[in-house]
Amino acid sequence: MKPSAGRRPIYMDHAATTPVDPLAAQAMAGCLTADGVFGNPASAGHAWGDAAAFRVDSARRQVAALANADPAGVIWTSGATESINLAVLGVVRFAMARGRGRHVITARTEHSATLAACAQLEREGARVTYLVPGTDGAIPVQAVLDALRDDTVLVSLMHVNNETGVLHPVRETAAHLAEHPAVFHVDAAQSAAFLSLDVGWGVDLLSLSSHKFYGPKGVGALYVRHRPRLRLQPLMFGGDQEQGMRPGTLAVHQLVGMGEAAALVLQRRDADRWRLDGLTRRLEQGLLDLEGVVINGRAERAPHILNVSFIGVHGESLALALEGIGLSLGSACTSASATASHVLRAMGVADGLALASFRFSLGRWTREEDVDEVLARVATALAEQRRRTTVWADYRSGTPVADLYGTDAGEAAG
Numbered sequence: 001m002k003p004s005a006g007r008r009p010i011y012m013d014h015a016a017t018t019p020v021d022p023l024a025a026q027a028m029a030g031c032l033t034a035d036g037v038f039g040n041p042a043s044a045g046h047a048w049g050d051a052a053a054f055r056v057d058s059a060r061r062q063v064a065a066l067a068n069a070d071p072a073g074v075i076w077t078s079g080a081t082e083s084i085n086l087a088v089l090g091v092v093r094f095a096m097a098r099g100r101g102r103h104v105i106t107a108r109t110e111h112s113a114t115l116a117a118c119a120q121l122e123r124e125g126a127r128v129t130y131l132v133p134g135t136d137g138a139i140p141v142q143a144v145l146d147a148l149r150d151d152t153v154l155v156s157l158m159h160v161n162n163e164t165g166v167l168h169p170v171r172e173t174a175a176h177l178a179e180h181p182a183v184f185h186v187d188a189a190q191s192a193a194f195l196s197l198d199v200g201w202g203v204d205l206l207s208l209s210s211h212k213f214y215g216p217k218g219v220g221a222l223y224v225r226h227r228p229r230l231r232l233q234p235l236m237f238g239g240d241q242e243q244g245m246r247p248g249t250l251a252v253h254q255l256v257g258m259g260e261a262a263a264l265v266l267q268r269r270d271a272d273r274w275r276l277d278g279l280t281r282r283l284e285q286g287l288l289d290l291e292g293v294v295i296n297g298r299a300e301r302a303p304h305i306l307n308v309s310f311i312g313v314h315g316e317s318l319a320l321a322l323e324g325i326g327l328s329l330g331s332a333c334t335s336a337s338a339t340a341s342h343v344l345r346a347m348g349v350a351d352g353l354a355l356a357s358f359r360f361s362l363g364r365w366t367r368e369e370d371v372d373e374v375l376a377r378v379a380t381a382l383a384e385q386r387r388r389t390t391v392w393a394d395y396r397s398g399t400p401v402a403d404l405y406g407t408d409a410g411e412a413a414g
């Protein structure tokens with residue numbers, strides 16, 4: 001990226017995407033050219049096809065191992081967006097076509113892939129309950145259970161929220177759902193790099209994205225429960241690759257890259273988690289010391305994400321002042337629009353404050369000196385910006401935050 005005014009660039013947007021680990025990139029490079037494994041894995045019976053099929057199989061095992069899953073249940077996709085669409089649309093359309101129910105439970109804080117797929121299902125006649133988080137960002141397990149109906153066919157929740165880092169207790173939810181016929185889908189795009197997951201807890205469908213854990217973009221996976229086999233309606237039709245659930249020639253280099261990245265995650269997941277937890281805490285404390293900083297998502301969080309609102313600043317002006325630091329103003333997926341984040345709104349954060357919110361997300365190569373430098377640059381930028389706003393002067397003279405920003409969102413449940 002372009003360094004600004006002699007300052008070294010610092011990337012703190014790992015929740016948006018991560019760089020490919022050099023070992024994964026090297027493995028991918030070996031699957032492209034004539035001297036590498038470039039064959040079509042569906043071309044059984046000749047050496048080129050067999051070599052490619054062998055590499056795809058081992059990548060499938062590597063990815064399955066992330067969630068202690070049966071490799072036979074792994075369906076390759078183009079990323080978590082496609083995995084989520086296949087899971088949500090596939091399960092509910094299959095059930096509705098057979099008159100087995102049409103009710104879905106999800107949350108207002110989900111990724112837009114889930115929310116948009118649910119909106120599509122509503123147009124097709126499904127009923128969707130959107131759970132509201134508490135002001136701490138968490139969705140209580142009891143709220144999920146209270147929303148269950150006899151005709152509920154799908155519960156779809158994310159493991160880690162991509163904007164706030166707030167965790168959902170997947171294991172506990174799965175245990176409670178065990179007695180209900182509804183299928184449980186978990187969007188694990190943000191958690192796979194740090195948190196151990198086991199589909200044996202009772203997770204029927206799991207969405208993964210390679211580029212969130214140091215693999216390439218454009219590839220992901222959907223785990224679909226294999227025993228007993230869960231049936232879905234495919235989104236696409238064509239060849240019989242991926243058991244007919246996702247036809248099309250497999251992109252061997254992408255799958256190999258994702259597989260290698262998954263294997264690296266398994267080797268270092270716990271160490272990465274504890275190291276990043278320490279760094280994120282350092283960042284959080286340093287920001288809180290700056291005064292007028294609100295942490296969004298006070299519930300238990302993943303180690304790499306910190307979302308904060310800065311009182312008395314205009315978000316876009318602060319973002320400009322922080323040029324050279326890779327940060328996300330709101331979520332990367334919605335940063336093209338200047339509307340307040342749907343996640344923060346659902347948590348009851350007023351629009352004015354939500355628009356001055358930033359997500360810091362740390363990664364494998366973030367160092368303590370990066371955190372300290374970001375803190376210093378934020379402190380300077382805040383002091384500069386706040387000199388210009390009356391909101392800051394009002395805050396300093398004791399006006400409560402609710403009066404400064406109003407309570408226009410106010411939808412959160414307690």
Ligand SMILES: Cc1ncc(COP(=O)(O)O)c(C=O)c1O
Nearest residue numbers: 079080081111162187189190209
């Ligand atoms: C929680 C979550 N789900 C789904 C996605 C979509 O993933 P992909 O970019 O692989 O389509 C993202 C990416 O922003 C995410 O953070």
